[in-house]
Every structure is written in structure tokens, then in C-alpha cells.
Amino acid sequence: MGDHMKKNNITLRIIVYTILIAYSLLTLLPFGWSVLTSFKTTAEIAGGGTIFPETWSLGGYKTIFESQYPTWVLNSVIVSLVVTILNLIFNTMAGYAFARIQFKGRTLVYSAMLMLIMVPTQVTMIPSYIVISDLGLVNTHMSLVLTTMINIAYIFMMRQFFINFPRDVEEAAAVDGLSKIGTFFRIVIPNALPAIATQAIFVFMAIWNEFMKPLLFITSPDKYMLTQGLNALSKQFMNATAWDVIMAGAIFSIIPIFIIYIILNKYFIQSNDKTTGVK
Amino acid sequence: MRKIAVSFTIFMLVIFLAACGSSGEGGGASESGEDSITLAVWGSSPAESEALEETVTSFEEAKGIDVQIEVIQDNFQDALTARFAADNAPDVFYLESYVAPSFIESGVLADISGDINNQEDFYQPQIDAFKDDEGNLFAVPKDYSTLAMYVNEDMLNEAGYSVEDVPNEWDELLQFSEELQSNLDDGQASMIFDSTMARHLSGLLASGLDPVTEDNQADFTSSNEANEYLQSIVDGQDAGYLKNPKIDLGIDSAGAAFGTNQAAIMIEGNWVISALNQNYSDVSYEVLSAPTINGEEQSISFNVGYAISKDTANKDASVEFVNYMTGEGLQQWSEISGTLPPRESVAEEMNLTENENIAPHVNAAEYATVWSSGVNLPTIATSFDNYFSAALNGDMTVEEAMQAAEDEANAEIERQQ
Amino acid sequence: MGGKRYSNLAGYTFLFPAIIAIVAFILTPIAYAFFLMFFQVDMLSGERTFVGLGNFTEIFSDPKFWAAFENTFKYVIVVVPIQTTIAMVLAALLNSKVKFNRAFLTIMFIPTLTSSSAMTLIFMWLFNNNGLVVNLIDSLFGVKMQFLTNPDLALTVIMAMNIFSTVPHFMIVFLAGLQDIPQNLYEAAAIDGANKVKQFFNVTVPQLMPISFYVITMGLIGCFQIFDQAFIISDGTGGPQNSTLTFTLYIYQLAFTSNDMGRATALAFILGLIIFAVTAIVNKTLKADEVNG
Numbered sequence: 001m002g003d004h005m006k007k008n009n010i011t012l013r014i015i016v017y018t019i020l021i022a023y024s025l026l027t028l029l030p031f032g033w034s035v036l037t038s039f040k041t042t043a044e045i046a047g048g049g050t051i052f053p054e055t056w057s058l059g060g061y062k063t064i065f066e067s068q069y070p071t072w073v074l075n076s077v078i079v080s081l082v083v084t085i086l087n088l089i090f091n092t093m094a095g096y097a098f099a100r101i102q103f104k105g106r107t108l109v110y111s112a113m114l115m116l117i118m119v120p121t122q123v124t125m126i127p128s129y130i131v132i133s134d135l136g137l138v139n140t141h142m143s144l145v146l147t148t149m150i151n152i153a154y155i156f157m158m159r160q161f162f163i164n165f166p167r168d169v170e171e172a173a174a175v176d177g178l179s180k181i182g183t184f185f186r187i188v189i190p191n192a193l194p195a196i197a198t199q200a201i202f203v204f205m206a207i208w209n210e211f212m213k214p215l216l217f218i219t220s221p222d223k224y225m226l227t228q229g230l231n232a233l234s235k236q237f238m239n240a241t242a243w244d245v246i247m248a249g250a251i252f253s254i255i256p257i258f259i260i261y262i263i264l265n266k267y268f269i270q271s272n273d274k275t276t277g278v279k
Numbered sequence: 280m281r282k283i284a285v286s287f288t289i290f291m292l293v294i295f296l297a298a299c300g301s302s303g304e305g306g307g308a309s310e311s312g313e314d315s316i317t318l319a320v321w322g323s324s325p326a327e328s329e330a331l332e333e334t335v336t337s338f339e340e341a342k343g344i345d346v347q348i349e350v351i352q353d354n355f356q357d358a359l360t361a362r363f364a365a366d367n368a369p370d371v372f373y374l375e376s377y378v379a380p381s382f383i384e385s386g387v388l389a390d391i392s393g394d395i396n397n398q399e400d401f402y403q404p405q406i407d408a409f410k411d412d413e414g415n416l417f418a419v420p421k422d423y424s425t426l427a428m429y430v431n432e433d434m435l436n437e438a439g440y441s442v443e444d445v446p447n448e449w450d451e452l453l454q455f456s457e458e459l460q461s462n463l464d465d466g467q468a469s470m471i472f473d474s475t476m477a478r479h480l481s482g483l484l485a486s487g488l489d490p491v492t493e494d495n496q497a498d499f500t501s502s503n504e505a506n507e508y509l510q511s512i513v514d515g516q517d518a519g520y521l522k523n524p525k526i527d528l529g530i531d532s533a534g535a536a537f538g539t540n541q542a543a544i545m546i547e548g549n550w551v552i553s554a555l556n557q558n559y560s561d562v563s564y565e566v567l568s569a570p571t572i573n574g575e576e577q578s579i580s581f582n583v584g585y586a587i588s589k590d591t592a593n594k595d596a597s598v599e600f601v602n603y604m605t606g607e608g609l610q611q612w613s614e615i616s617g618t619l620p621p622r623e624s625v626a627e628e629m630n631l632t633e634n635e636n637i638a639p640h641v642n643a644a645e646y647a648t649v650w651s652s653g654v655n656l657p658t659i660a661t662s663f664d665n666y667f668s669a670a671l672n673g674d675m676t677v678e679e680a681m682q683a684a685e686d687e688a689n690a691e692i693e694r695q696q
Numbered sequence: 697m698g699g700k701r702y703s704n705l706a707g708y709t710f711l712f713p714a715i716i717a718i719v720a721f722i723l724t725p726i727a728y729a730f731f732l733m734f735f736q737v738d739m740l741s742g743e744r745t746f747v748g749l750g751n752f753t754e755i756f757s758d759p760k761f762w763a764a765f766e767n768t769f770k771y772v773i774v775v776v777p778i779q780t781t782i783a784m785v786l787a788a789l790l791n792s793k794v795k796f797n798r799a800f801l802t803i804m805f806i807p808t809l810t811s812s813s814a815m816t817l818i819f820m821w822l823f824n825n826n827g828l829v830v831n832l833i834d835s836l837f838g839v840k841m842q843f844l845t846n847p848d849l850a851l852t853v854i855m856a857m858n859i860f861s862t863v864p865h866f867m868i869v870f871l872a873g874l875q876d877i878p879q880n881l882y883e884a885a886a887i888d889g890a891n892k893v894k895q896f897f898n899v900t901v902p903q904l905m906p907i908s909f910y911v912i913t914m915g916l917i918g919c920f921q922i923f924d925q926a927f928i929i930s931d932g933t934g935g936p937q938n939s940t941l942t943f944t945l946y947i948y949q950l951a952f953t954s955n956d957m958g959r960a961t962a963l964a965f966i967l968g969l970i971i972f973a974v975t976a977i978v979n980k981t982l983k984a985d986e987v988n989g
Contacts, residue, residue, distance in 0.1 A: 012892060016789050023786065024803040027864070030818045031806045042558045043539060094714040102700075103707025113718065114913075118971040119726050120921045122947045123957070123964040126361045126739060127725035133365035150717040153914060157869065160906040164876050180706040194872035202865065205808070216358055219349040232322045232352050254809040261805060268871045269790065269797055357952060363740045381955055385740035466826050475931070526844045529824030657953045665935035672845040672936055683937070687760070694754045695954055 038247035045243040060248030063233055069252075071222055072229035077256060079141050079225065080207045086149040087203040088196060094150070095158025096184060100170070110159075117152045121212070129216050143217040144225070148207050154199045161195040162188075197267035205257055226253050315345040316593045316600060319359065319369035322352040324553060330616035334608045342603065344596045363387055366590070370597045374418045374586040376408035376651035377477075382586065383409075384654050388417040389587040394598045395419055396606055397622075405621045408649040409584050419605045422618035423582035424548035425643035426478070428570060432563045434543040438462035442565050445544065449482075449508075449572045452544075453515055459543060460520035468522035470544040471533050472512060474671055476663040478546070481569075481577035481648040482508050490659060491652040497659040497688035499681035504573065510677045513670055538562050546570075548581060549640040553617055566636040568643065580647035582621065619644070655692050662688035733962040738955065751962035761963070763938035764946040771855060771942065772919040772974075779859045779866060780911050786863070787870035788900055792892070801871070808864045819857050844929065847939030854925040854940070862918065866911045873907035874900070909982055913975050920971045923948070943967045 037045055038060050040053040097103070098110050128147060137143040169191070173183045189196070214225040224232070230249035320331065328350075335346045349369060351358045356378060362368050374382060382388055392415045398406060401420060409418035430442050438459055446452050452470075460469040472478075476490070483490055488505035492498050499505070515521030522528060524536040534551035536542040538559025545551075546569055555562060569578040585601045587594065604612065605621070610628060613620040619640060620626050632638045662684040670680035708715075733751055735744040755761050786804065790797045807815075822829050823843040833841050843849045877900065885895045901908075923944040926934070934941030934949070943963070951960035 013794075016792070016794060020786075020789060020794065020800050024800055026860075027804050027807050030815060031809070033818055043535075043561075090713045090717070093710040097707045097710035101703055101707040101710065103704040106707065109711065109715075114975075115968065115972055116718065116722055116726060118917060118920075118968040118975075119729075120923075120944050120947060120964050120967060122923070122944055122951060123729045123961045124722075124725040125357065126364050126957070127728040128721070129361035130365040130728065131721065131724055133362075133367045138367065146717070147721045150714045152718065152722070155714060156913070157910050160910040161873065161876065163906045164873065164903070166878065180702075181709070184710075194875040198868055198872040201868070212354075215351070215353055216361055219351070221350065228352055232350070257809060261802070265798060265802065267875075268801060268868055269875075360739050360952070364742065366742075382740065385738050385743075387740045525824070526842075527825045529827045657955075661933055661949065661953050664931070664933040665938060668845070668930075668933070668936035672842070672847075674847075674937060690758070691760075691954065694758065694959070695956055 034247050035251060038244060038251055040244055042244050057244065060244030060246075063245045064230075064249055064252065067233055068221060068224070068229065069226075072224050072226045073252075073256075075141065075223060076208060076226040076253075079144050080204050080256075082145055083148050083207045084200055084204045086145070087151055087154065088200055090150045091154040091199060091203075092158050092189070092192070092196060093184070094155040095160075096162050096188060098155070098159040099162030099165070101180065113152050114156060117156075125212060125216065128213075132217055138217060139219045139223060141218075141223065144207070144210070144213055147213060147217075148210065151203060151206070154203060157199065158192075158195060161192060165192070194267045197264040201257075201261055201264055204260055208253070208257060314343065314596065315347065316370040316591075316596050317347045317349060318600070319349045319351055319362070319372040321355040321373060322350055324616075326553060327616040327618070330612050330614075330618075333615060334604060334612045337608055337611060338600060338603045341607075342599055344599065346600065363588075368588040368590065370591040370593050371585055371587055371600055373421075374409070374584050376420075376582045376584070376649050377656065379409050379418060379584070379586075379651055380654045380656070383411050383417050387589050389589045389591065389594060389597075390415050390417060391419070391587060391598060391601070392416040394602070396602055400622045400624050402621055402623060402644045404580065404647065404649050405582050405644065408582060408651045409586075418584035418586035419601055420582045420584045420621035421605055421609075422613065422616070423580050423621055423644065424550055424619065425580045425640045425647045426546050426548055426569050426578045427639040427643060428567045429537060429545045429547055429551070430565050430567060431537060431540065431543045432565060434463070434467070434540055435459075438543075442567075445567065447568060447570050448574075449570045450511070452570045453511055453520070456515065456520040456544065457518060460518075463543070466528065466541060468524075468528060468536070468542045469520045470515070470522070471524050471528075471536055471542040472515070472521045472546070473533065474512075474523065474664070474667055476660040476667070477581075477650055478579065479509075479512075480650065480652070481579050482572050484648055485572035485575040485577045487573075490663070491656060495653045495655045496692060497655070497662065497685045499663065499685040500678075506677050506681065508572065509667065509670065509681070513677060516671055517673075535559075537564070549619060549637065552636060564636075566639050568639045576643075576646045578643035578647040580644065580649045582649060655688075655695075658691050658695070659688045662691070729957075729961045730965060732958050733965055735958045737957040739951075739957045740955075744958070747958065751959045752966075754959060755963055755966065760934075760938055760941060760946055764934075764941045764943045767851065767939065767941055768920060768922070768943045771851065771922060772916060775855050775858055775919050776912060776915040779862050779915055780908065782859070783863045783866035783911065784870050784901075784904065784908065787867045787874060788896055790867075791871060791874045801868075804867065805864050807861050815857060815861055819853060823853050845936070847936055850929055850940055854922075854929060857925055858919070858922065862915070866915070869911055870904065870907060873904050877903045905982060909979060912978055912982075916974055916978070917971055920967060920974075 033051070036052060039056050039058070041055065041057045041059060044054055044057075098106060132138060132143045132147070135143075137146070165188075169187055170183055173187045178186065209227055210225070211227050211231075214228045218224060218228065221229070221232075226249075230246065230253065233245050233249065318335070322328075331348065335348060338344070339346060355373070359368075359372060368387070374388075395416060398416070402423075405420045405423050406416070409420065410416050428445075428447075430445050432442060435441060435444070439462060440459065444455065446455050456469040463469060480490065483502075483505050486502055486504040486508045488498065488502035490497060490499055512521060516523070522542070524530045524533050524542070528536050528541055530536040530539070530541065533542070533545045533547050534554045537545045537547075537551070538555050540562065555564065568576070571577065585604060587597045587601060591597055609620050609622055610625050612618070613625060613629065619631070619637070620629065621644075626632070626641055626644075631641045665687070666675070666680040666684035669675045669683075670677045675683065732744070734746060734748060736747050736750075737744040790801055790804075794800070824830065825840070825842060825844070830841055830843065833839060841849060843853050881899050881903065882895055885899050890898055921944050922942050926940050926942045926945050927948070930936075930940045930945075932945070932948070934945050944967075947960050947963050947967070950956050950963060
């Protein structure tokens with residue numbers, strides 16, 4: 001019987017690794033393609049032909065560095081960091097309240113919030129602009145911060161995580177005389193790091209890649225966000241897209257996300273010796 | 280716990296105060312009186328950006344009026360609509376002839392009929408596109424692009440032909456393309472085409488069909504000749520001598536397909552010239568007039584003008600600006616940007632017709648159909664594009680597709696009433 | 697401690713910043729938009745005429761609405777289950793003490809980093825009539841598949857593209873959820889003689905239910921609101937013959953081609969209701985909230 005189990009295990013392992021390796025290769029393909037494309041000339045990309053560049057060109061990168069690229073990166077980094085921090089605090093608190101605090105009107109407020117994310121953005125774009133314009137916030141980074149400082153989708157996600165969260169620890173904390181806020185910051189947050197890290201990376205990415213809002217709200221080039229600036233650079237000709245610039249820009253623009261991702265990576269898969277969710 | 284609640288409240292207040300603080304700065308600039316105007320433009324090529332900046336600087340120096348340029352990179356129409364909806368419209372902005380009728384009908388543009396100098400000097404079709412039914416003028420063209428036929432000399436020579444062999448009549452051109460195709464490689468196209476109505480309006484008109492009737496309804500069915508014209512495109516694609524760059528070649532633009540020797544003939548606007556010269560300098564080509572259809576000269580013209588918002592607080596300065604940019608400053612703009620000047624006198628001054636590649640585009644300014652035809656053109660064109668692609672992929676015959684397009688467009692127009 | 701009243705106070709304190717921001721920057725624009733659904737509106741001039749429920753009757757009598765309805769539902773039914781399953785299985789595999797799981801995780805995250813325009817370009821490059829995939833199928837089976845012009849196949853390409861780029865996102869959400877499942881549940885199952893596969897179905901799947909509900913709901917919302925890919929592949933027309941017309945593309949056409957914001961918001965309202973109803977049904981079926989809560 002032991003032998004049988006082992007054989008089974010080996011087969012299972014082979015299947016697992018095959019799936020993982022195959023899927024990894026599949027995901028690496030488009031990315032590798034983008035990297036290689038960034039070194040081609042605009043003409044060669046249009047030709048569509050080979051995988052490796054026939055002539056290695058730094059034209060795309062040159063265009064980027066001759067622009068206001070550093071300013072745009074700085075704008076994007078500052079806005080994205082501020083927005084991410086605000087989101088982490090506010091979304092997590094709200095998600096926790098919906099999952100764990102019994103208060104009057106909870107279901108009502110929660111359902112109402114959920115309904116709001118079901119409205120497609122195509123119709124709210126112009127009204128959003130009207131609100132920002134009435135507040136006199138056009139062409140300020142504050143407009144981006146205020147409109148993205150909370151995200152209902154992640155309030156929802158945090159709620160789902162907290163529902164799964166073992167109750168006994170908080171109850172013990174309550175017995176020890178900690179207030180709800182105290183429990184939240186001292187007990188709940190340290191134990192919810194995987195979920196918070198997940199939220200952090202996605203919120204950061206969402207604002208980093210946000211396209212429509214900067215387009216509508218920000219009008220002067222020195223205040224551009226990175227995506228907006230790169231879009232401006234790629235519009236070199238009315239009828240031929242400069243893909244080398246787009247790809248070079250795209251590769252540079254993912255570096256900060258990648259750094260944050262590497263930092264947070266450890267929370268996604270915690271050390272395997274952990275026995276229960278909470279200790 | 281109260282402490283934390285209080286600090287949050289303070290935090291929120293700080294955010295809102297900061298918000299209001301910056302609003303003061305933002306609001307100040309636009310109301311600083313007669314000597315400053317805002318200009319909204321879309322993002323364009325480096326040459327056009329440079330041309331705009333330099334011409335605007337010349338204007339500022341000449342007239343002492345400050346111009347604030349606001350570049351809207353993408354989705355220009357949506358962003359502009361948002362600004363009008365928020366009563367925050369720019370003083371002056373770019374306006375495409377295609378959407379001009381709906382802006383005019385909404386009544387948000389300033390009537391500048393009496394304000395613009397030397398109106399008879401413009402190519403008349405170019406400026407007429409910005410007039411309402413009574414002939415009042417609401418925008419002034421700054422440049423235009425027309426379609427012409429680009430022929431790839433190297434590909435032709437390799438296949439044993441020369442540029443002189445290319446006919447300038449549509450049916451003969453198709454025959455020639457078919458012949459040429461058999462001498463080309465598999466991944467090469469004898470001629471590439473675009474399936475949108477924006478490229479076929481003049482062809483339909485030359486076939487006796489005006490797709491937009493006098494009472495602004497769609498009509499795709501009243502002319503057999505028009506069906507035959509569309510059928511010739513479908514046949515060409517079926518036989519493989521007409522190819523769509525995106526679908527058949529996987530290339531996102533016609534200019535790129537042509538520039539990389541994957542297409543021998545294309546009918547495109549003069550905007551491809553800068554791309555061909557800069558990115559595909561190896562390709563040797565000649566530019567000919569777009570082919571005649573049913574014996575008629577035809578081409579489509581896409582033009583862009585300056586419009587002034589009706590509610591502007593700076594109308595005089597705005598008018599002065601528009602007059603400068605389309606008058607005194609026009610040559611400076613046209614020369615640096617490489618666009619075509621809509622004034623005949625400027626075109627002559629620049630000797631444009633002596634440049635063999637540009638002459639066909641300039642000559643077409645007289646006879647080209649401007650891509651603009653009433654408020655319902657966007658709806659009508661969307662229906663055409665939706666169903667003509669069904670004829671191209673063989674799901675419908677041309678007759679069925681055009682009937683369906685007409686029905687859909689007219690039903691939609693009915694709903695808009 | 698203060699009991700009920702304390703709980704109410706605590707609840708709203710936690711929600712305070714979120715509610716302020718939502719009311720000002722999400723609810724207000726939506727309320728304004730929905731106010732417009734009873735009017736015929738010209739956004740440029742701001743003129744509006746009250747038409748009551750007129751916009752709704754016009755929508756329901758429009759064949760384009762039903763085309764969009766059919767396409768969007770087809771899309772949702774295929775994409776949501778597939779992306780949820782793949783994401784969950786990959787997360788479980790990565791969490792199962794395989795070697796190099798960090799490396800795998802990092803690599804698999806990459807598609808979310810590749811911009812959607814680059815992704816579209818790559819797919820165009822692979823699937824055009826002279827492209828890699830078409831030529832491969834042609835040389836293997838002798839069939840010319842026209843992926844981009846055949847409406848059914850075009851929709852399939854869009855579906856594949858969407859699944860490919862959303863799986864990593866949801867996989868990471870699942871992974872984070874897996875970290876919260878107490879190890880002793882697996883140990884107990886192992887003692888009962890359950891193998892890894894059985895453990896997955898008996899412990900992992902039910903324990904992940906709240907997270908799955910989140911993933912499914914967000915997947916539903918994302919798919920019902922599919923816009924970019926449909927817009928790119930049809931140049932915004934929804935053609936051929938409305939076969940790639942989705943709800944949001946139709947909303948966009950109403951708002952910006954027909955310049956009819958009233959009808960666009962009426963349709964947005966209908967879409968919101970549909971998503972809400974479907975989500976509620978899914979929630980009831982999965983009993984997602986009843987696991988530990």
C-alpha cells in the first residue's frame with residue numbers, strides 16, 4: 001500500500017510540474033516578445049517577420065529618454081504610492097467592518113456599495129469630470145488621488161477574507177480589553193498580511209496603469225502620469241504606431257510594479273511550517 | 280479609539296482643504312481677462328507639436344495675447360464633450376469636419392461668419408464643411424488631408440511592371456491588381472484596402488449614391504452601380520488581390536504594410552508621407568491621383584479646423600488667434616508640420632504642386648468629398664461598417680448587407696428623434 | 697463594553713473615510729448619470745427634455761440590444777467558469793509545497809504586467825490570416841481558419857485573450873486566501889485517509905468559498921463590462937453584423953456616436969441590474985457567506 005501511494009505521488013508530481021512549467025512558458029512568451037520587440041526598429045515591427053530583431057535598435061529607448069520621462073515617472077510614483085496607502089487603510093477598515101462588526105444597516109450599506117461597482121464607467125466618465133471641475137481640481141494630482149483613494153472591489157475582497165478569518169483570536173483580544181480599533185490594528189492587520197499584500201499590488205497596478213482619468217483630468221505635460229506620457233510618445237505618426245516606443249515604455253513602466261511585487265511576494269506564499277492561520 | 284477617529288477626521292479635512300487650496304490656483308488662470316486664451320488640441324506627431332508651439336509663439340509675440348495649449352492625448356471628442364458638459368470648455372479647440380455638424384446643431388460654437396478674413400481664398404469645399412445650412416461659419420480649416428494612390432516602384436519592377444502600367448480608372452486598376460497579384464509572393468498584397476465608409480463615400484457618390492439623403496436619412500440601396508462598386512471590393516478580397524492590412528497581413532496600418540514592401544498599391548492620405556520618409560526610407564514610391572470611378576475624379580478629404588466656444592469670455596482674442604493661425608501664421612504652421620494649407624494663396628506660395636508626391640493631394644482639394652455629411656453621419660457610417668464587413672466575410676450578399684445597414688441606421692435615427 | 701450602540705459607532709467609524717469618498721466621487725457621478733436616463737440629453741449644450749421611460753422602450757425595441765445581450769452572455773458563460781477554475785487550480789498547485797513555487801509565481805504574474813495594447817498586438821500577430829497560428833493549422837490540417845473575420849472565432853480569440861490576462865490576478869487572490877486555511881484541517885483529512893486530490897475538493901474548495909465568490913463576482917462584472925478587446929477587434933463598430941457588439945460597446949456607441957446620453961445611461965442601468973441579479977443568484981447558489989461567518 002505504501003508503494004502504491006508513492007507511485008501515485010510521483011505521477012501526481014510529474015503532472016503538477018508539467019502544468020506549472022507549461023503555463024509558465026505560455027505566460028513568458030508574450031512578455032519575451034515585448035522585450036525583443038522593444039529592440040526592433042519601427043519598420044521591422046510592422047514587417048511582423050522574425051522573433052529576434054534583425055538589427056538591434058535602441059531607438060525606442062532613446063525617444064523615451066529624450067522626453068520628460070523622469071518627470072512622468074516621478075508623478076506616477078508619488079500619486080500611486082499615496083493612493084495605495086490610502087486604499088490599504090480605508091478598504092481594509094471598511095472590509096473588516098462589513099465582515100466582523102454587527103452594526104445597524106450593515107447589509108444595506110454593503111449591498112448598496114456592491115451595486116455601485118456594477119455600473120459601467122462609460123456613463124460615469126462625464127459626470128466624474130463635472131464633479132472634479134466643480135471642485136476646481138482639473139489639472140491637479142489631487143483629482144486623481146481623491147477619485148481613486150478607495151476601491152469598492154477591494155473593500156469587497158477584504159470582506160471576503162475577513163469572513164474566513166478565525167474568530168477566536170479577536171474574541172480573546174476583546175476579553176483582554178482591547179477596543180475594536182485596537183484589535184484591528186494590533187491583531188487583525190498583522191494576521192491579514194497576505195490579503196493586504198494582494199490588495200497593495202493590485203491597487204498600485206491599477207492606479208499606475210490608469211488611463212482614462214489622467215486623460216480627462218490632467219492637461220499639462222509636466223503633470224502627466226506615465227501612461228499618458230507614453231501614449232503621447234507613441235503617437236508619432238497619424239497612421240503608423242511606433243511600437244518600439246510603446247514596448248520600450250511598457251518595459252520601463254513595469255519595473256516599479258515588479259519591485260513592489262518582489263517585495264510583497266513573500267506574503268503570497270507563506271513559509272510552509274505554519275500550522276494554523278493565526279498564532 | 281476616539282483618538283484615532285479624531286485623527287481620521289482631521290486627515291480627511293486636510294485632504295479637502297488641500298483640494299480647495301489648489302482649486303484657487305486652477306481657477307485663476309482662465310479668468311485673467313482678455314489677454315489669455317486656452318487652446319485644446321489632440322496629441323499629434325513631433326513635427327505638428329513643434330509647428331504648433333512655434334506658430335503660437337509667433338502669434339503671442341505679434342499680438343501680445345497669451346495662449347495656453349492643452350494637449351488631450353486620446354479620446355479627444357469624449358474629453359471635449361466632458362468639458363462642455365462641465366461648462367469648462369476651452370476658448371479655442373480643434374474640430375474635425377466629421378463631427379462639426381453635431382457641434383453646430385448643439386449651438387455651442389460661436390458664429391464667426393463676419394470675423395474671418397479673406398474667406399474666398401480657402402478651397403471652398405474645405406471651409407464649407409464648417410458652415411450650417413444657412414451658410415453661417417463656425418470654424419476655420421487649419422489643414423486637410425486627401426486620399427491619393429501610392430505605388431511601390433520596387434515591388435512593381437520586380438514583378439515586371441512599371442509605374443506607367445498602373446491604370447487610373449477603378450475597374451482597370453482592379454484588373455491590373457489581379458494580374459499583378461499572380462506575380463507576387465504569398466504574404467504580399469497587390470493592393471490594400473480599408474473597409475470603412477470613411478474611405479468609400481466618394482466612390483459611392485461617383486456611383487450615383489448619396490448615402491445621406493436630404494432629410495438626413497441613410498440610403499444604401501437606391502443605386503445598382505453603388506452595389507457593383509462595393510461588389511468589386513468584395514470580389515477583389517475573395518480573389519486575394521485586395522487585402523486588408525490588419526486582417527490579412529497582421530499589420531496595424533496601411534503605411535506600415537506599404538513601407539515594408541508587403542503591399543504594392545495603397546490609397547491613403549498624405550499623413551503617410553512623414554512615416555514613409557522617416558521609418559521606411561528604403562521604400563521607393565510614387566504618388567498618383569486616386570483612381571476615377573465611373574469616369575469621375577474622386578477622393579476624400581479629412582479636414583480639421585479651429586472652432587471658438589460660444590461661451591468664451593475672450594471672444595475677441597480668440598478670433599484674433601484663429602485669424603492669425605489660418606492667415607498670417609498659416610504658412611509657418613504648414614511648413615513645419617508638413618500638413619497641407621487650406622488657403623490657395625499659401626499653397627501657391629509654398630510651390631506645393633511642384634512636389635510630385637504632394638501635387639496629387641493638393642489637386643484633390645478641389646474635387647475631394649469632405650468627410651462630413653450632417654449630424655447623422657456617425658450613425659450611418661457605423662451601420663455601414665458593421666454590415667459591409669459581413670459582406671466581405673461572405674455572411675451576406677452586398678445587397679443584403681446594404682439593406683440591413685440602411686434599415687439599422689434609419690431605425691437608430693428614428694429612435695434619436 | 698457598550699454593546700449594540702458601541703458596535704454601531706465602531707462600524708461607521710471604520711466605514712467613515714470610505715463612505716465620504718464613495719459619496720463624493722462615485723455615488724454623485726452615478727446619481728447624476730441615472731438622473732439623465734429619464735431625459736433626452738445633448739451633453740454638449742446641456743439641453744434636456746423629459747421623456748419618462750421612453751429611453752427604456754426604445755432600448756428594448758432595438759435589435760442591437762438583443763444582439764449585445766446574446767454576445768455578452770455567451771462571453772460570460774464561457775469565460776467566468778474557465779478563468780475561475782484555472783486560477784484556483786494553479787493557486788492550489790503553487791501552494792502545495794512544490795519546489796520553486798516563488799519562481800513560478802513570479803513568472804505567472806507577468807501577463808498582468810503586459811499592457812493590454814501590447815497583448816492585442818501580439819494576438820493580432822499570432823491570429824491574422826497570414827500569422828503563426830493560421831499557418832500552423834493550415835500546414836497541419838490543411839484548413840484556413842479566419843480568426844479575425846469569422847465572428848464566432850473572433851469572439852473566441854477575445855475570450856482567450858481575456859482568460860489569459862485575468863488568470864494571474866485571480867490566482868494571487870486565491871493564493872492569499874489559501875494562506876488563511878488552517879493546516880490542521882488538512883492534517884485531519886489526511887488522517888481520515890484523503891489523498892491530495894480529495895483534500896482539494898473536501899477542504900480547499902469549501903474553505904475558499906468566500907474568496908471564490910469574490911473572484912466569480914469580479915469575473916462576472918469584468919466580463920459583463922467587456923469593452924477594450926471588442927472595441928479594438930471591430931474598430932468600435934461591433935461588426936460584422938453586431939457579432940462583437942457587447943453591452944458596454946453599445947453604451948459607448950449610444951453616448952458618443954448617437955450623442956444620446958439618456959439612452960446610454962438607461963442601458964447602463966439595465967446592465968447594472970442584470971449583473972446584480974446574476975451575482976445575487978450565484979451568491980444564493982454558493983451560499984458563500986455561510987462558511988465561517
